[in-house]
Amino acid sequence: MSDYLIELGRKEYVEFSQRIAGSFPKLTFGAFANRDLCNELAYAGKDLFGDVIESMQALLIDPSVGLSAVDIARDDASTDHQNLVIGAAAATAICASLFESRTNPIGQTPFWLHMTPPGVAKASGIDIQYNNTTDVVLHTDWYCSNDEAYVPNRIGLFNLLVSYKRPGNFHWLPFSKWSEFTEFSKNDLLRSDISFELLPQLLVTKDGNSRFGEKYLRTGPIVKDGEAGPIYFLNGRIDRNGRNSTQTVAEFDRLRSALKESYGRFEIAQAERRLIVLNNLTCFHGRDRMEDPIPGAPVQRAFLRFMDDTRVSFGKTQVFHD
Numbered sequence: 399m400s401d402y403l404i405e406l407g408r409k410e411y412v413e414f415s416q417r418i419a420g421s422f423p424k425l426t427f428g429a430f431a432n433r434d435l436c437n438e439l440a441y442a443g444k445d446l447f448g449d450v451i452e453s454m455q456a457l458l459i460d461p462s463v464g465l466s467a468v469d470i471a472r473d474d475a476s477t478d479h480q481n482l483v484i485g486a487a488a489a490t491a492i493c494a495s496l497f498e499s500r501t502n503p504i505g506q507t508p509f510w511l512h513m514t515p516p517g518v519a520k521a522s523g524i525d526i527q528y529n530n531t532t533d534v535v536l537h538t539d540w541y542c543s544n545d546e547a548y549v550p551n552r553i554g555l556f557n558l559l560v561s562y563k564r565p566g567n568f569h570w571l572p573f574s575k576w577s578e579f580t581e582f583s584k585n586d587l588l589r590s591d592i593s594f595e596l597l598p599q600l601l602v603t604k605d606g607n608s609r610f611g612e613k614y615l616r617t618g619p620i621v622k623d624g625e626a627g628p629i630y631f632l633n634g635r636i637d638r639n640g641r642n643s644t645q646t647v648a649e650f651d652r653l654r655s656a657l658k659e660s661y662g663r664f665e666i667a668q669a670e671r672r673l674i675v676l677n678n679l680t681c682f683h684g685r686d687r688m689e690d691p692i693p694g695a696p697v698q699r700a701f702l703r704f705m706d707d708t709r710v711s712f713g714k715t716q717v718f719h720d
């Protein structure tokens with residue numbers, strides 16, 4: 399087992415499950431909108447998963463690592479559905495101890511639930527448009543709130559279900575391990591306004607259809623100074639339609655190739671019931687496309703995404719229309 403992967407044992411998991419069942423006997427995904435439940439989860443997490451949380455926190459604040467992962471046990475005496483919901487509760491409890499999660503405005507849950515029914519990725523064209531290469535595209539995560547673009551300090555990703563034969567890896571590059579970090583971080587062109595087309599999210603509706611979310615155009619810097627050093631907003635495609643100077647486009651391409659060829663990258667397998675928490679202010683990350691879906695599975699992948707409410711603003715963003 400690697401140094402950054404921790405295990406949450408069955409004993410602690412069952413104890414946690416029983417404690418939650420005492421106050422909330424019939425837990426569903428909708429129940430996570432309830433503040434009392436989330437507070438109860440946070441308390442139970444601190445009480446029962448103290449060692450796990452302490453180890454994760456140490457890795458997250460270590461600039462040479464910046465990521466920690468935990469495999470959440472299953473209880474074979476419980477049903478599949480109970481294991482799904484209690485697994486999500488355990489991930490929520492751990493994230494609540496590591497950062498304050500932003501509330502999803504749709505549904506008021508402390509996470510975003512993403513699901514991929516069979517065939518959706520292909521049918522939507524997202525594979526062809528954005529993921530037609532085997533290269534891992536390193537980036538930082540962002541979100542938009544009231545037209546402002548933010549980079550959250552931390553993010554959490556919990557794979558509830560993975561129905562692929564080759565789920566591939568999650569990759570990350572701590573800034574401290576990237577030999578050209580200082581050079582690029584001082585670059586005036588990357589600190590000036592650059593126009594970007596941010597990648598739209600693939601949204602899946604209840605009937606299993608999919609569509610793209612809104613596209614955003616962002617004009618702002620890629621790098622700026624944070625409290626503890628330079629921070630990156632690196633996401634989407636540089637606008638090649640004349641809004642950027644040729645020098646800016648060339649500099650961006652140089653940054654992309656430098657990252658592609660960089661050493662110092664870590665990787666961890668994408669696996670079911672694995673929670674990955676990442677320091678988004680000290681690392682880039684990217685992941686392999688999952689390959690070979692298991693035939694007959696009702697869901698190809700389901701995961702929860704947690705985003706830190708503590709964040710760094712990178713300025714205004716507007717909806718992209720042309």
Ligand SMILES: [Fe+2]
Binds near residue numbers: 537538539683
């Ligand atoms: Fe990401």
